[in-house]
Amino acid sequence: MTSLDARSVPADPLSAERLAAAGLEYRVDDLNDEATAQSFQRAVARGFLGGEPNAEALDYGRTPFLQRRNISVYDGTAATGDFPVATVNSWVSPLTVPGGDAVDMWSISVVTVAATHRRRGIARALLEGELRAAASAGAPMAGLTVSEATIYGRYGFGAAVPAVRLDVDVRRAGWGGVAPSGSIQYRERDELADDLGVVHERARVARPGQVAGWRTRWEGFAGVSPSDPDRDKVRGVRYLDENGELRGVLVYTLAEKSGSFRFQMDVRMLVAETHDATAALWRFALQHDLVDTVTADLRPTDDPLPWLVRDTRGVVQTVHDHGWLRILDLPAALSARRFSAPLDVVLRIEDSQGFTAGDWRLTVDQEGRASVETASSSSVDATMDISALSALYAGGVRVSALRGAGRVSAAADVAERLDRAFASYPAPALDIWY
Structure with a gap:
């Protein structure tokens, strides 16, 4: 911490x-x-x-x-x-x-x-x-x-961590994925808050873009907060793996659709530490009795759900901005992350606030470790403002996209090298508001 x-x-x-x-x-x-x-x-x-x-x-x-x-x-x-x-x-x-x-x-x-x-x-x-x-x-x-x-x-600030809203037509999508071993258990609201905190703290360190949560945030998802108008509608389950270890939590509400006795499930949060946990919780949601539609927001762009169903057209994905970042100390920020390919470029950064403006040489070795120093050469490979670099930082935004939008000035081969280096695996995600 x-x-x-x-x-x-x-x-x-x-x-x-x-x-x-x-x-x-x-x-x-x-x-x-x-x-x-x-x-x-x-x-x-x-x-x-x-x-x-x-x-x-x-x-x-x-x-x-x-x-x-x-x-x-x-x-x-x-x-x-x-x-x-x-x-x-x-x-x-x-x-x-x-x-x-x-x-x-x-x-x-x-x-x-x-x-x-x-x-x-x-x-x-x-x-x-x-x-x-x-x-x-x-x-x-x-x-x-x-x-x-x-x-x-x-x-x-740059929109660095995109999120996906998923709208699932359950009847059309069906289920085509695996049936993981382990078990699903209902939990009381206080227990859900406990479980969310435990799993999220373990899972967040595996995916860039995530930040630490706090107790009242988990209680808010779990329907414990007295200001939550839907608190009495909140339900939730947890997933235990084959060894009985807690690996995932799903919190949701159900709403009847126009007196039809068919329901919509709104996922408040799905947090999982393993692929099996993710699949098991999605399977629970999509195979829930009387549920026709499932919605979930703040999902990662590489969420496996579209590949877990029989008909991918039953899953509508809407990508939107969510996590915004702003680099203040460029050498400290860039040297803290790992890169996916070697690199040696000079970046000219424009910053109207003055924190990061200047020419910087970014060198990345074969292990993905970066060093950053003030550039003494007049040769600049790429020019961008700090909001563009901040958007690229977590690895979820393509340099080629910003170049196409006129936000990055660089030759095509330089943009490709930057793309390869900045790309993140897994994709960045942020599953809370703060």
Whole structure:
């Protein structure tokens, strides 16, 4: 686990100065104070258009915030001057990188600006403040999951970890896969949360793009959270291998389709440590009595499900962005991951924030280990901005695709060499929001 603690990093002075000039106060909030904690959580709920949280939900939801660095913006001229008009929080999490190692990632969450305070530079101050704070703490990477995909590229973030939504017509798809040995067992909700945490912590280190979860995240999937309107609909099972070892968990809800006594299964989470566990849990879902359709989101692009059914046209796959990354320390980030082919190139990186701008020589040896140094030669093989390089980092985005979109400037042979080197096996994935 990481040794960095975001809570020790003070509010960014430049963001504080810029917002003060607009009559706004930008500060780190202490959520050990109950009134402050409630105001912060209510502002977050409002920012994401959620319902007003009740006392039980506020008490429950406070726990993870206490482990994070919570920033609020206040407008002292407003009637509710003690209520935040903007929020963001952060913590440092290990990000699994290609090759199985991890890098410290400054995780950014709950970025909200009140509808009454748009177009005042608040979002910019929040995000740039987080990047400067992360860099000052020594985090080589920042990351987030987003509700709007058009905002974050300007700050150097790239959509690095795609996800797939699967919509399965069970009757058409059928089952054509294996029937793994082992057993499936129903679990109570508290037990599901325990099992999710155990399996996810073991499985996440095997796939780049994954980050560590936390207890209330697993309880949220399992229907334990008091703010979950569907909590009473949540069911789940676990898979034990032939030796009785826990290897996978499936959590889902069922909804009847228009009074037909036929049902749709919505997969909240399927986490598996082995191929057998994945297959066994998918088989359980697709062969469930009275279920006609199964939906699941945040699946990896190399999920085996389309190859486990008889008719692949019964599985609709919709690829979308999910995990966004932003490199802050280019030598530290690139040397932390493993590459899939040798490489020796000079990259010119453009970075309007100034963290990574310059010419860099990236050398990868036969074992996939990289070294990065400032390039002294004037010969540049490829030019891109930092959002493009950040998108490539986890190995789930092709250089050729970005080159075709005009995001990477390089000769065709250079792009091919970069593609071979940056490719990741397995494909990157991120199965949670944070």
